[in-house]
Amino acid sequence: MSTLIRRAMGSLLLLTLTACAQSKTLSPPPGGEQVSITVKVPPNLAAEPMRVMYxxxxxxxxxxxxxxxxxxxDGxxxxxxxxQQQGQSDVYEAKLAINGGSRCQWQLSNVTFGVTYANTTRFGENVKAGPGGGSDCDV
Structure with missing residues (x-):
């Protein structure tokens, strides 16, 4: 196979992969509708990152x-x-776009959130927080 054909095939593959990658981004419209997820977290616990599915x-x-x-x-x-913690309170909030936009027109589907122990030393030496239950919130 000639070098020219290999380069052309490589460029085509790169363009194809780039096009696929571009569709996998969120581009919420400016000023679009949002939903606010609020979690009240007791003092001895810490809010975990939310897993958001579109x-x-x-x-x-x-x-x-x-x-x-x-x-x-569906993709x-x-x-x-x-x-984000709201001031010095025990309330944490995340604002999420309902319409994720882009060519795919992503729509918010579900959110998984949870808490973990902020400090595990009271349970003994080398104790680590492990996976526990979570809460799923279908939108």
Whole structure:
């Protein structure tokens, strides 16, 4: 294969990957609708980052099923948002765009949030907070 053909194929691959990458971004419209997620966190706990999921019908994902069949389902885009403490209170808040925008027209789907112990030393030496339960909030 000639060098020219290899370069052309490489450029085509790069353009294809770039186009796919561009569709996987959030671009909420300025002044768009938002939802506020508020969590009250007791003093001995700390708010964990929220896992936020957006879905898109316009950018579906191809999946494989039984018997080599394939099907499409809504595309998804996951991001993490750290809720912000409101003053000196025990209330933490995150504001999330309902419409994630971009070519895919991402729509807010669900939010997972939780808390962890802020300080585990009272439980003993070398104790680390581990995974526990969480709360899912479907939008």
């Amino acid at each position: 879905r898109s019908e316009k950018c579906p994902v191809k999946r494989s099923g039984a018997g080599w069949s394939s099907y499409e389902e 998804y885009l996951s991001t993490t948002v750290q809720p």
